[in-house]
Amino acid sequence: xxxxxxxxxxxxxxxxxxxxxxxxxxxxxxxxxxxxxxxxxxxxxxxxxxxxxxxxxxxxxxxxxxxxxxxxxxxxxxxxxxxxxxxxxxxxxxxxxxxxxxxxxxxxxxxxxxxxxxxxxxxxxxxxxxxxxxxxxxxxxxxxxxxxxxxxxxxxxxxxxxxxxxxxxxxxxxxxxxxx
Amino acid sequence: xxxxxxxxxxxxxxxxxxxxxxxxxxxxxxxxxxxxxxxxxxxxxxxxxxxxxxxxxxxxxxxxxxxxxxxxxxxxxxxxxxxxxxxxxxxxxxxxx
Numbered sequence: 001x002x003x004x005x006x007x008x009x010x011x012x013x014x015x016x017x018x019x020x021x022x023x024x025x026x027x028x029x030x031x032x033x034x035x036x037x038x039x040x041x042x043x044x045x046x047x048x049x050x051x052x053x054x055x056x057x058x059x060x061x062x063x064x065x066x067x068x069x070x071x072x073x074x075x076x077x078x079x080x081x082x083x084x085x086x087x088x089x090x091x092x093x094x095x096x097x098x099x100x101x102x103x104x105x106x107x108x109x110x111x112x113x114x115x116x117x118x119x120x121x122x123x124x125x126x127x128x129x130x131x132x133x134x135x136x137x138x139x140x141x142x143x144x145x146x147x148x149x150x151x152x153x154x155x156x157x158x159x160x161x162x163x164x165x166x167x168x169x170x171x172x173x174x175x176x177x178x179x180x
Numbered sequence: 181x182x183x184x185x186x187x188x189x190x191x192x193x194x195x196x197x198x199x200x201x202x203x204x205x206x207x208x209x210x211x212x213x214x215x216x217x218x219x220x221x222x223x224x225x226x227x228x229x230x231x232x233x234x235x236x237x238x239x240x241x242x243x244x245x246x247x248x249x250x251x252x253x254x255x256x257x258x259x260x261x262x263x264x265x266x267x268x269x270x271x272x273x274x275x276x277x
Binding site: 030053067091106107110141144172 | 181184185187190191192194197198202205207210211212214215221222225226229233236239240244245247248249250252254256258259261262267
């Protein structure tokens, strides 16, 4: 039952997300770009909470805004890229025009898809309501399918993370001159 | 609210795609990819309101893959920076011969 207050905040956070994303793409300095992207992710977390996906909202803040973007910021400062580069960062006029046209075409396509009728759920009553989430708990309602139907995929992601850690260490290691 | 979320996610995805096409800084391009992943996550969450909880499970997986991708990708960028002293893609054209 979306009331007026709810809708105002939904559109507010949506507009903040779009404005921050545009600011993120247009900033010259990588550090301010990162901070605008963090702002986008915070407003997306608010939208997740409004869509009754509270757990996703929390890990959006913790994992995306908290961990991944901090890694980006860390690398930018490690490589000392904080100042805008003297080389042209954005492509020239024609490149921008082409990218804008491609973007408009992409937007039109995705909007046409979004405006279409949604297919019926495969299983009747597939959706969920705020009352169901409240009864099962925000974490319990997502843990139920995650640890039953998708347990194998969940275990595979742990292997993926292990491989990523080892790969990041191997790739990022400084090569010794004497070949050690 | 579902239709508005889908429209918002389409706009965010488009901004990310334009960013990938326009920018030349490798790290900024990488962050644009993260923005596109976020837009897809919003689609998953919005549609899970209609089709059931599985959408949110997939969002958890997407976030895991994004974290792994960020770790490996940034390591690659650091390795490139050690060789070329730049992350501007204009200067990284070794494959052109």
